[in-house]
Amino acid sequence: MSSGIICEIERYAISDGPGIRTLVFIKGCPLRCKWCSNPETQRPLPEIYYHEDACTFCRRCIKACPCGAIKADDVRHKVVTDRDICKGCGRCVPACPARARSIVGVFKTVQELMEEIKKDLTFYESSGGGVTLSGGEMLFSHDFALEVLKACKEEYIDTAIETSGYASWDVLEKLLPYVDHVLIDIKHMDPISHKQWTGVSNDLILDNIKKIDAKGKDYVLRVPLIPGINDGEENIKRLKSFTEELNNLHEIHLLPYHALGRIKYTYLERAYELGELKKHTKDEINKIASMLHMKEVKVIIGG
Amino acid sequence: MSISSLRVKRLRENVLSKVPGVCIERARYYTQAYKEYESYPIYIKRARALEKTLENMSIYILDGELIVGNQASDQRTAPIFPEYAVEWIEKELEDKGNFDKRTGDIFHLPEEHIDELKEIIRWWKGKTHYDHCMAMMPEDVKKASIIQAIHGEGNMTAGDGHIVVDYEKVLKLGLKGVKNEALEALAKLDMGETDSLRKKSFLEAVIITLDSAVSFAHRYVDLAEKMAREERDEVRAQELYNIAKICRRVPENPATSFYEAVQSVWFVHLLQHIESNGHSVSLGRVDQYLYPYYEHDIKNGIITRDFARELLELLWIKMFSLIKIRSTSHMGYGAGYPTYQNVTIGGQTKDGRDATNDLSYLVLESVAETRLTQPNLSARLHAGSPEKFLRKCIEVVKMGFGMPAFKNDEIIIPSLLSRGVSQEDAYNYTLVGCIEVAVAGKWGYRCSGMTFLNILKVLEMTVYGGRDPRTGYWLLKTKPLTEVESFEEFWQQWEEQMKYYTRLSIELDHVADINLEQLVPDIFTSALVNDCIKRGKTAKEGGAIYDMISDLQVGIANTANAMAAIKKLIFEDKLLKPDRLIKAMENNFSSEDSLKVQEMLLAAPKYGNDDDYVDNLAIDVVRVCDREISKYKNTRYGRGPIGGNYYLSTSAISSNVPMGAVVGATPDGRNAWMPTAEGSSPAQGTDKNGPTAALKSVAKLPTIMFTGGNLLNQKFSPELLEGEERVRRFVQLLRTFVSLKLWHVQFNIVSSEVLRAAQKEPEKYRDLIVRVAGYCAQFVTLDPTTQNDIISRTEQKVV
Ligand code: SF4
Numbered sequence A: 001m002s003s004g005i006i007c008e009i010e011r012y013a014i015s016d017g018p019g020i021r022t023l024v025f026i027k028g029c030p031l032r033c034k035w036c037s038n039p040e041t042q043r044p045l046p047e048i049y050y051h052e053d054a055c056t057f058c059r060r061c062i063k064a065c066p067c068g069a070i071k072a073d074d075v076r077h078k079v080v081t082d083r084d085i086c087k088g089c090g091r092c093v094p095a096c097p098a099r100a101r102s103i104v105g106v107f108k109t110v111q112e113l114m115e116e117i118k119k120d121l122t123f124y125e126s127s128g129g130g131v132t133l134s135g136g137e138m139l140f141s142h143d144f145a146l147e148v149l150k151a152c153k154e155e156y157i158d159t160a161i162e163t164s165g166y167a168s169w170d171v172l173e174k175l176l177p178y179v180d181h182v183l184i185d186i187k188h189m190d191p192i193s194h195k196q197w198t199g200v201s202n203d204l205i206l207d208n209i210k211k212i213d214a215k216g217k218d219y220v221l222r223v224p225l226i227p228g229i230n231d232g233e234e235n236i237k238r239l240k241s242f243t244e245e246l247n248n249l250h251e252i253h254l255l256p257y258h259a260l261g262r263i264k265y266t267y268l269e270r271a272y273e274l275g276e277l278k279k280h281t282k283d284e285i286n287k288i289a290s291m292l293h294m295k296e297v298k299v300i301i302g303g
Numbered sequence B: 001m002s003i004s005s006l007r008v009k010r011l012r013e014n015v016l017s018k019v020p021g022v023c024i025e026r027a028r029y030y031t032q033a034y035k036e037y038e039s040y041p042i043y044i045k046r047a048r049a050l051e052k053t054l055e056n057m058s059i060y061i062l063d064g065e066l067i068v069g070n071q072a073s074d075q076r077t078a079p080i081f082p083e084y085a086v087e088w089i090e091k092e093l094e095d096k097g098n099f100d101k102r103t104g105d106i107f108h109l110p111e112e113h114i115d116e117l118k119e120i121i122r123w124w125k126g127k128t129h130y131d132h133c134m135a136m137m138p139e140d141v142k143k144a145s146i147i148q149a150i151h152g153e154g155n156m157t158a159g160d161g162h163i164v165v166d167y168e169k170v171l172k173l174g175l176k177g178v179k180n181e182a183l184e185a186l187a188k189l190d191m192g193e194t195d196s197l198r199k200k201s202f203l204e205a206v207i208i209t210l211d212s213a214v215s216f217a218h219r220y221v222d223l224a225e226k227m228a229r230e231e232r233d234e235v236r237a238q239e240l241y242n243i244a245k246i247c248r249r250v251p252e253n254p255a256t257s258f259y260e261a262v263q264s265v266w267f268v269h270l271l272q273h274i275e276s277n278g279h280s281v282s283l284g285r286v287d288q289y290l291y292p293y294y295e296h297d298i299k300n301g302i303i304t305r306d307f308a309r310e311l312l313e314l315l316w317i318k319m320f321s322l323i324k325i326r327s328t329s330h331m332g333y334g335a336g337y338p339t340y341q342n343v344t345i346g347g348q349t350k351d352g353r354d355a356t357n358d359l360s361y362l363v364l365e366s367v368a369e370t371r372l373t374q375p376n377l378s379a380r381l382h383a384g385s386p387e388k389f390l391r392k393c394i395e396v397v398k399m400g401f402g403m404p405a406f407k408n409d410e411i412i413i414p415s416l417l418s419r420g421v422s423q424e425d426a427y428n429y430t431l432v433g434c435i436e437v438a439v440a441g442k443w444g445y446r447c448s449g450m451t452f453l454n455i456l457k458v459l460e461m462t463v464y465g466g467r468d469p470r471t472g473y474w475l476l477k478t479k480p481l482t483e484v485e486s487f488e489e490f491w492q493q494w495e496e497q498m499k500y501y502t503r504l505s506i507e508l509d510h511v512a513d514i515n516l517e518q519l520v521p522d523i524f525t526s527a528l529v530n531d532c533i534k535r536g537k538t539a540k541e542g543g544a545i546y547d548m549i550s551d552l553q554v555g556i557a558n559t560a561n562a563m564a565a566i567k568k569l570i571f572e573d574k575l576l577k578p579d580r581l582i583k584a585m586e587n588n589f590s591s592e593d594s595l596k597v598q599e600m601l602l603a604a605p606k607y608g609n610d611d612d613y614v615d616n617l618a619i620d621v622v623r624v625c626d627r628e629i630s631k632y633k634n635t636r637y638g639r640g641p642i643g644g645n646y647y648l649s650t651s652a653i654s655s656n657v658p659m660g661a662v663v664g665a666t667p668d669g670r671n672a673w674m675p676t677a678e679g680s681s682p683a684q685g686t687d688k689n690g691p692t693a694a695l696k697s698v699a700k701l702p703t704i705m706f707t708g709g710n711l712l713n714q715k716f717s718p719e720l721l722e723g724e725e726r727v728r729r730f731v732q733l734l735r736t737f738v739s740l741k742l743w744h745v746q747f748n749i750v751s752s753e754v755l756r757a758a759q760k761e762p763e764k765y766r767d768l769i770v771r772v773a774g775y776c777a778q779f780v781t782l783d784p785t786t787q788n789d790i791i792s793r794t795e796q797k798v799v
């Protein structure tokens, strides 16, 4: 049985598919969206969170690390972890007396994960909820995801996936029979901008959306609204004409930008490249929503 | 929600602006009557004392009031009940000169009454209920009370309370009808029988109190008429004449309108608060027994819906005006002037149909509008509760004052049935106080007990072999943790201690009960509890149809967590040596090594996270509590009522604070003197997996055994209830609460103040889950900027 790296399991998730759900964050993602609020889910390995403020510069972690990934910064009286060398073995965590280090991501087998998932069966049943596999990009760990989805279906658990849609159709198609709802992102309509802001082009994604649509699957388009990046009239218009061609679209979720994940970049010793963005006002978001409005399609803010 | 009626608004502001006071009138007239009737049977003495008070106490009608009747010389002014206890009053007067220098729950006694009160105290010294309790109390019970493994002061300094009388009967027959029952019973007495003289004086006392209740109402007739004659505003004059008309009819006669019914209920409720000073005297299922009057008046165009709401709001303001003064030492057990006057809505009818009606919604709306701490509103849910009812309840929950609390028919009814309550009565149960249940007009006092058993204290002492490290008392010796070979052996030691302290708690309960029965019987209240009149007995003598009570088990979650830590760290993983643990407990996790120990303890499995390892231990803890308490009978056993036994309850209000304040550091990683967990809720800051996991953990406990009620409080951030989609999930969460068969759940919507407190003391608020756009997070783990963001967002959202 295969295993996946799980960042977090969130129970009573109420915005990611119908009913009361358990949301599983699987680590690993091929995209690098600059606004990502969960950067700890990107690398496909357990990682170290370093809480700089707590660190007393005792250097015990340096000794504990078998890979020599940690270096002392004598000027700032801090340690620095070379993220390319670190394997995420976690040995430096208990070595730190200041609790300045923690590990994100643990390996879980399908069975272990299912045990967690099954704990809220009663809530799924009474609410029409179930499981949502999210990430990272859950398609990145598609073998594992497929096994989890199959196991859920054996238990008659409702399933949803939350994905960027960035995977070959073959991969996606294999999963779909075991998926009840798809939540799929559109981050930008322009392939070049898409590449600039997420690291990959959007052809594959838009193509996959059309195919999902053609299959008649229950799905939702989710659009993160990033001020100054994808909220311009031009992009929204392109988005609108794209959605007009879809036959089975019933819901679009607009996800307003927030910078609440920012602190995690410091824990990961990475830079947050976006800088201060001016948050949208309610009116601005309503305006975008009304631009996207169509008969048969509900536009929901938040989601 | 804004208050629609200006009248209500003014009266509400008025009562809220009152500085709590103390009134000595009741003490004066009770003392006079006790002296005058010294050689009379206790029933007559008590009845005459109530009569004298009702005849002479100050009465008033406030400008704008439509419902009349006051407890003391002013609103929010506590009468003194010297017959229960005077020591604490004397002591506080001696130490502090008045009651306004205490740390919490401050009262002001007018200077000119201090001397008279001292005089009254002098006469009562040595004669009170408390004095008799102390004289009767066995030595080890006294010591256990000093250790605070058990606590029973509430019932030695005050009456029972915790009762819902037969309001329905009062409305149907009037007090006149009840008096006729008493006259009939008197006529039937065979005076040759040994017990008849006693019965006779009880029934005569009943008649005295019923008559004096009617005369009391008539005093308001005179006052209202006099005020009406002097009133220049014609509208108000008419209102006053109407008040006079109503008080002439009720409570003496059956109510003929909704207005009369509300006034009648208020008089009867109020008189119980003058007769005795127990708290949790509750109104029961008002949406059921008031409904016929409401329906009739609405149908016939006698009142509008708005006017009915206004009357209810005025009733809530009246309830809020009632207040009690408690001794400083008992204060912590119910902080914040609480009186726990419960009102129950929703649920099912006697024949099992959904009982929700328009009045249920009106009660909900009116409580939301007045937004006071009284009444304590409970909503009964069942599998077939209408969606609308849940939605309306949630709208009120969102307002963030903790009401209504939800109770679950699907477990409470089976629990009552298992105790021998009839089907009809079980379906018709009402809440009393907070989470306790009873059948209105048929149940004796205190369906929830008054003696607290501090099971975490018992665990702490077990670690030390039975010695209490705080007082040095060593009542029962067992093997300390350092000498046991296995976890099972440690558990056995704890069971031994539990057996012992449970028995002491029962003895303490009996001491209070015997003296309450003999010294301070409630005559008026008993008259309205079936079958007291028929049997010629007060409720305390076994007059009630049902009489089952609980003791209060405090510290379940902490005890289970402590057991889990000991089992795992000491015996299974062998990471911790007993003496290292004990040292860390002794120095309250203050040394470097102790901090490490605490960290290990905190990392051990914690109840409330749907983790079987520790949840199973919680079940075992409850089973031991249940087995021990079930061995005992109360003082009414075999004297008439069905039951006469004890059962479990975790309805321990805010007792988790004072009970925790006597327990040193414990193996669950809890610091010394910190509060224990509330009821069956997870310990503060230890449930980190959200509401579904907490509900699941609590659902594993054998809830059906907790006929005295099982309490679960949950903190919720307002975002979780924002927007239709999330409200729908919340409805589903509540529905699952019903199907999981949990007893009670109350949602406290977290305010920005709480969030600020969490920033300051993160260790206490680890369980605070907030929704951060798109994901949930433990609030305390967020960085300060994010926290501040969330705080400002919360400020906007809580209405
Ligand atoms: S997780 Fe392992 S490899 Fe990475 S820094 Fe820590 S000890 Fe070194």
Ligand code: SF4
Pocket: A054, A055, A056, A057, A058, A059, A060, A061, A062, A079, A095, A096, A097, A098, A099, A100, A101
């Ligand atoms: S062990 Fe912890 S405190 Fe010491 S240098 Fe490493 S991170 Fe800092």
